[in-house]
Amino acid sequence: MSKITYQNGIKSFSCPIPITDYKNILLAHGSGGKLTNDLIRKVFLPQFRNNYLEALHDGAILPSLDGRQLTVSTDSFVVDPIFFPGGDIGSLAVHGTLNDIAMCGAQPLYLTVGFIIEEGLPMEDLWQIILSMEEAASAAGVQIVTGDTKVVDRGKCDRIFINTTGIGAVLPNIIIGAGQIQPDDQIIVSGDIARHGIAIMSVREGLEFESIIKSDSAALNGLVDTMIQSGEIHALRDPTRGGVSSALNELAEASGLGFVLQEESIPVHEQVRAACEILGLDPIYVANEGKLLAFVKSKDSERILKAMHQHPQGREAKIIGEVTRDHPGMVILNSRIGGTRVVDMLTGEQLPRIC
């Protein structure tokens, strides 16, 4: 039905048929009346096709989870630009929330989606975002089961904001969380860091490199399944806003333990490192959208790492540090040049609207 091409790594799209009678979003598309109905039937339903959504009830009625615990997570996405190398606000909104569910040691099953759209958004942009969401959701095995659309007057939001809320079922006999972290646990990162933030900043700042830096935006639930089958996982966290540094600081504080990192072990792609230098950013503070940090039982770490290397999302996984009883609540980095420094949480806003 539609043709997708790529320009500078950004998905470009042409829609060969008129989607609706309107080329742009009008305030009336958020009225709850005829045009809202039109949008639901012509744009959302044909993509997000499933029985739950098609009931067109006020909410979706879902099957029982057979006595398993529920996990729920919510995230709003306000990324600017809305289309970027390696993804767009739609795929990001799917990956971001389903990854949060996976980080709880749960299987993501369902997503809800809430759109806040600025009057005047081209209908084709919306259509492309919807296509990306459906593609990302299908690939990860989750269904978009209910939604909501609001339209605000021109100048009262910035093209489109998307909230997604994910629902998952906790995997049997799995307890994953900051409270499970133990001294001597090994800290694994699933691949090279700082891609997402740098992909966004490169577009915003008009930086050009030999090859395009793409966002790492990806679903991590498959990788988590693989890891859980390979050994004892104590905690998982996806280092999004605030980067590896903020994620580790939160976990150090919550667990009351200290973490020691080896800077030279932390994988950063050469071009990403160059871009960080130009932009004056430290990669460990830059957002990722397809990476995870795992705290694993020391004796299982090599086995888990080996399994990760077999998975597309974990090929470059590395052990980057370990947990200690020393300096509780703190993250310490042994730097490349031999020194040691405390890695603090991000202060101030390094990269606004990165997700």
Added chain:
Amino acid sequence: MSKITYQNGIKSFSCPIPITDYKNILLAHGSGGKLTNDLIRKVFLPQFRNNYLEALHDGAILPSLDGRQLTVSTDSFVVDPIFFPGGDIGSLAVHGTLNDIAMCGAQPLYLTVGFIIEEGLPMEDLWQIILSMEEAASAAGVQIVTGDTKVVDRGKCDRIFINTTGIGAVLPNIIIGAGQIQPDDQIIVSGDIARHGIAIMSVREGLEFESIIKSDSAALNGLVDTMIQSGEIHALRDPTRGGVSSALNELAEASGLGFVLQEESIPVHEQVRAACEILGLDPIYVANEGKLLAFVKSKDSERILKAMHQHPQGREAKIIGEVTRDHPGMVILNSRIGGTRVVDMLTGEQLPRIC
């Protein structure tokens, strides 16, 4: 800790202690770093206090629903103004979503909340909204279990937008939905209509009346419980955006049946009717936020109505029409002056940003 007073029906609030070190929201409050952490610990946690939230995980891990079916519903709130007679964007965001869960014949249990905040929002406004959310959630017996905060630069949203997603458990042996509607079903409205829309428009247009028209924003889950215990309910819908007319049109289309309404039976408060006339609005198109429409088995209708009259949210409940096999998919109104007209779905945007 805080003092709440009322001015022209709008809650006014003074916060006697400095909430954080910042009087206004900064971009860095959405960075995922130190200030986000500060906001969570000093503003959100002290209000939305519960074990799920305090785990500070990427998502909330909730107990199993004992084999019951799940219901999930999502809504974004962009109401303008954010404080209005009878409520604010916070209480509205709680009531709106939990009512959608109740309309599925389910017990609302948990809410997630996603804030999109404009840089510069006074911290006191945020605090007041949080207080309202907690008050509304507690009163309805639901818990706010996880959340997310994004901050966008000044001029890129309008003060604050809130997404809430609700999770409920379907009540045992209850099937409620458009597909259950039968010919001869009686149509009940739980009280006088059009209050919410008119309360908002009165503030926006600076209309003054003898007494202030307050929004009807309220939780309906208690009323639904009462109704379900009193007789056979086939369908429920809260007539929000697009009003009674859009809600009924959607149900007529989905059920393939026709509805006949008696205009003189539809309760509209005198001042609301006067305001509608001034604003050129038909009350059946105006939004409600604390009313429901119920389709009930004809022989149970009087019993259900009587039970509703005993409940604070149903004192003025009335039978306003019935279901017929004639003119499938259409809503017909027998007007006050003796004529008959088709009530169509709202075309165009009558009242933007009403919720």
